[in-house]
Amino acid sequence: xxxxxxxxxxxxxxxxxxxxxxxxxxxxxxxxxxxxxxxxxxxxxxxxxxxxxxxxxxxxxxxxxxxxxxxxxxxxxxxxxxxxxxxxxxxxxxxxxxxxxxxxxxxxxxxxxxxxxxxxxxxxxxxxxxxxxxxxxxxxxxxxxxxxxxxxxxxxxxxxxxxxxxxxxxxxxxxxxxxxxxxxxxxxxxxxxxxxxxxxxxxxxxxxxxxxxxxxxxxxxxxxxxxxxxxxxxxxxxxxxxxxxxxxxxxxxxxxxxxxxxxxxxxxxxxxxxxxxxxxxxxxxxxxxxxxxxxxxxxxxxxxxxxxxxxxxxxxxxxxxxxxxxxxxxxxxxxxxxxxxxxxxxxxxxxxxxxxxxxxxxxxxxxxxxxxxxxxxxxxxxxxxxxxxxxxxxxxxxxxxxxxxxxxxxxxxxxxxxxxxxxxxxxxxxxxxxxxxxxxxxxxxxxxxxxxxxxxxxxxxxxxxxxxxxxxxxxxxxxxxxxxxxxxxxxxxxxxxxxxxxxxxxxxxxxxxxxxxxxxxxxxxxxxxxxxxxxxxxxxxxxxxxxxxxxxxxxxxxxxxxxxxxxxxxxxxxxxxxxxxxxxxxxxxxxxxxxxxxxxxxxxxxxxxxxxxxxxxxxxxxxxxxxxxxxxxxxxxxxxxxxxxxxxxxxxxxxxxxxxxxxxxxxxxxxxxxxxxxxxxxxxxxxxxxxxxxxxxxxxxxxxxxxxxxxxxxxxxxxxxxxxxxxxxxxxxxxxxxxxxxxxxxxxxxxxxxxxxxxxxxxxxxxxxxxxxxxxxxxxxxxxxxxxxxxxxxxxxxxxxxxxxxxxxxxxxxxxxxxxxxxxxxxxxxxxxxxxxxxxxxxxxxxxxx
RNA sequence: GCGAGAGUGGCGGAAAGGCAGACGCGCUGGACUUAGAAUCCAGUGGGGAAACCCGUGAGGGUUCAAAUCCCUCCUCUCGCACCA
Numbered sequence: 001x002x003x004x005x006x007x008x009x010x011x012x013x014x015x016x017x018x019x020x021x022x023x024x025x026x027x028x029x030x031x032x033x034x035x036x037x038x039x040x041x042x043x044x045x046x047x048x049x050x051x052x053x054x055x056x057x058x059x060x061x062x063x064x065x066x067x068x069x070x071x072x073x074x075x076x077x078x079x080x081x082x083x084x085x086x087x088x089x090x091x092x093x094x095x096x097x098x099x100x101x102x103x104x105x106x107x108x109x110x111x112x113x114x115x116x117x118x119x120x121x122x123x124x125x126x127x128x129x130x131x132x133x134x135x136x137x138x139x140x141x142x143x144x145x146x147x148x149x150x151x152x153x154x155x156x157x158x159x160x161x162x163x164x165x166x167x168x169x170x171x172x173x174x175x176x177x178x179x180x181x182x183x184x185x186x187x188x189x190x191x192x193x194x195x196x197x198x199x200x201x202x203x204x205x206x207x208x209x210x211x212x213x214x215x216x217x218x219x220x221x222x223x224x225x226x227x228x229x230x231x232x233x234x235x236x237x238x239x240x241x242x243x244x245x246x247x248x249x250x251x252x253x254x255x256x257x258x259x260x261x262x263x264x265x266x267x268x269x270x271x272x273x274x275x276x277x278x279x280x281x282x283x284x285x286x287x288x289x290x291x292x293x294x295x296x297x298x299x300x301x302x303x304x305x306x307x308x309x310x311x312x313x314x315x316x317x318x319x320x321x322x323x324x325x326x327x328x329x330x331x332x333x334x335x336x337x338x339x340x341x342x343x344x345x346x347x348x349x350x351x352x353x354x355x356x357x358x359x360x361x362x363x364x365x366x367x368x369x370x371x372x373x374x375x376x377x378x379x380x381x382x383x384x385x386x387x388x389x390x391x392x393x394x395x396x397x398x399x400x401x402x403x404x405x406x407x408x409x410x411x412x413x414x415x416x417x418x419x420x421x422x423x424x425x426x427x428x429x430x431x432x433x434x435x436x437x438x439x440x441x442x443x444x445x446x447x448x449x450x451x452x453x454x455x456x457x458x459x460x461x462x463x464x465x466x467x468x469x470x471x472x473x474x475x476x477x478x479x480x481x482x483x484x485x486x487x488x489x490x491x492x493x494x495x496x497x498x499x500x501x502x503x504x505x506x507x508x509x510x511x512x513x514x515x516x517x518x519x520x521x522x523x524x525x526x527x528x529x530x531x532x533x534x535x536x537x538x539x540x541x542x543x544x545x546x547x548x549x550x551x552x553x554x555x556x557x558x559x560x561x562x563x564x565x566x567x568x569x570x571x572x573x574x575x576x577x578x579x580x581x582x583x584x585x586x587x588x589x590x591x592x593x594x595x596x597x598x599x600x601x602x603x604x605x606x607x608x609x610x611x612x613x614x615x616x617x618x619x620x621x622x623x624x625x626x627x628x629x630x631x632x633x634x635x636x637x638x639x640x641x642x643x644x645x646x647x648x649x650x651x652x653x654x655x656x657x658x659x660x661x662x663x664x665x666x667x668x669x670x671x672x673x674x675x676x677x678x679x680x681x682x683x684x685x686x687x688x689x690x691x692x693x694x695x696x697x698x699x700x701x702x703x704x705x706x707x708x709x710x711x712x713x714x715x716x717x718x719x720x721x722x723x724x725x726x727x728x729x730x731x732x733x734x735x736x737x738x739x740x741x742x743x744x745x746x747x748x749x750x751x752x753x754x755x756x757x758x759x760x761x762x763x764x765x766x767x768x769x770x771x772x773x774x775x776x777x778x779x780x781x782x783x784x785x786x787x788x789x790x791x792x793x794x795x796x797x798x799x800x801x802x803x804x805x806x807x808x809x810x811x812x813x814x815x816x817x818x819x820x821x822x823x824x825x826x827x828x829x830x831x832x833x834x835x836x837x838x839x840x841x842x843x844x845x846x847x848x849x850x
Numbered sequence: 851g852c853g854a855g856a857g858u859g860g861c862g863g864a865a866a867g868g869c870a871g872a873c874g875c876g877c878u879g880g881a882c883u884u885a886g887a888a889u890c891c892a893g894u895g896g897g898g899a900a901a902c903c904c905g906u907g908a909g910g911g912u913u914c915a916a917a918u919c920c921c922u923c924c925u926c927u928c929g930c931a932c933c934a
Contacts, residue, residue, distance in 0.1 A: 215855065219854085219930075222852090222854095227934085248934065528929090644875085646874085648889095712864085726890095797914065837868095843868055
């Protein structure tokens, strides 16, 4: 055995052995329970970063642990391979997106193997391959058949920098999620997927996702944004038209003093004579700070009280929500209030607080519930009651109807880009929009294109692709040249992993065995985007009879970011840590400023390259550090000293086995049943101690993993174990047997976290087979319990003494011992004992008074 | 503004309502070294000579007992935000 911990050779050796012996390959086994462990697959950008490392290491620990626990574990990996960076690379470096992507995949796959991740690579999915995206097209056709994919012209979010359309979910604070450019509005013909048809179910099923973080569910619920209200028709005075509005506050309808239309409303042109003003308001749309309006000169009639109310056009009214028109109640809505103040429109109070009067004129809107006033026959009702009554009244009188609105919009999937799935649609002058027949799939993305990035799909200029025959009438026709949003690819990839490459994409029995994903792991940044789309697709696939379940991901773990301090030199901007020495810039010697802990990013140069870390310390060290430094959901602050600490721990583990390696191999541990008796010799007592220690360690490590994947504390337990046995010198055969038993189990416990060193030492102590195939050790409750406890004695809640007593004494005995303790007596003597509270196995609290 | 989450040593972080600070980093001292690195051992919340006292963002409450439960407030992070 090598005296030093030669992690480089150890890790390479076992990675090769694992692949050679196919230990990560897994097939269906109905006799065993299954566990599907999945990490969000990466975009093949070129290199993995620490965020990936953290994500995959967490998943790998879970997968290895579950396998040892006896589950048939599906743990696959793949590539979210379509997307813009490949095209940008093509424009910048003249390399074809396919070449660029496949080379990146090759490199990154190698990096993942170097991390010792337990993937079944036979199941690798690459979304840019025709055998994968064929099924994107197939699903699209099925959606089209069912009316769930449709084409319409609309204003869309347009990123001028990426030169493509963005879905609502991809616009963050008015900027592109990818490049952060300001998003513009542009009118385009687009393909949409009708996710709104599933809005109610997507919302309702949030309640069933008990294994998801509440935070993510809240974000999804808010995103879907259900609101219940009423649509009401207001006749327009002097015209044969009605103005339909949507409100969630029918209880305030008697307080309407004006109406507002979106400048995009179909009636806006007709009602508003001042066309210049209308244009101005139109330009001011989507400017949240500005509230402007123009009076049309027309009036509507409030159908409940026949009052005449002026109709305005206002920039803040959205055409795409509700009916694009609102009733305005300035007394009870702050935005309406401010608008009314600005344009000197009357304010009419119709709800007052339960126990006081509102002092008029109002200083702000009263938006809470209260008692209705000035509301005809409804006056005097509590407003929440009035809400229902007025809604019923409106329906009964045929003035409108109860309506549910969602904030969720249909998902625009057309992208004016090359590197994506072609949309399988043909446009024919005679037949119109014609879907490509299933038998003609896949529509292959042509290779020879001229990528310009100019906001137009380059496919338009590929005649072989663009010009085609109509599948219906056979005459000349053209193909759709937009490609699909890449989020389509990731909306069902987890289903594809269930079968191998050469098998059916939707293999019913295999899907039934493996799905749903038991544990999904990824970044919180996908809380609405990918996770909502994947839920939507799952429900669609269910309705197509492909999958027999409603939700794709049983449990979701959103891991925190990997963060680091950043350094900035007044002369040289951001610096890498290695460009800083003694708090000074190595180029100019100027003192640097230390930025707060932020997410690792290239631009701030506060990044750590996983390859460098693995080179320097080894994969096991990187794994242990990332798991130990913080619990999985929390942000992890990278610390080079922390990495040293993790490395030191593994060196200690290695040294511990090295110290005893000359005899460990020769000891057999067939009978480790050590009978516990009340009295024992010194030898027996040390044996018992080690035995108890390992059982305790098994118990606590298992508990920490099971309980919300607390890997940081699990590793702390392993460190404690090593610290405790580090100086132990087993001499007798009995001591050695127990010691080996303990080491053996310790290595199994260590193996999910640091699999390479565990595998190596497993063989060094004379064990056979792969440690991954070992069953997770069981612990004995009796042995795991410590034989003595430190009894804490409190007097009036303050700790006054600690007494070592044997385990398992009765409350009476414990109390007696506590009261006899000298230190305790000092605090109790001369006082009256009011109460004595014993807490089993822990403490005694003695309550006294003067 | 609305919603969610979080505030614990010098730092990362532990604590079934029951000893606050496990484990690690850092620091201090010692051993081994010509010396350093590495390693090993010991110590390490604050105050105090000690007995003890004080300590989990602030203030109140419940309880024999609160970092943990309840109320009020402060701060920070994240998400949503013209949604009628």
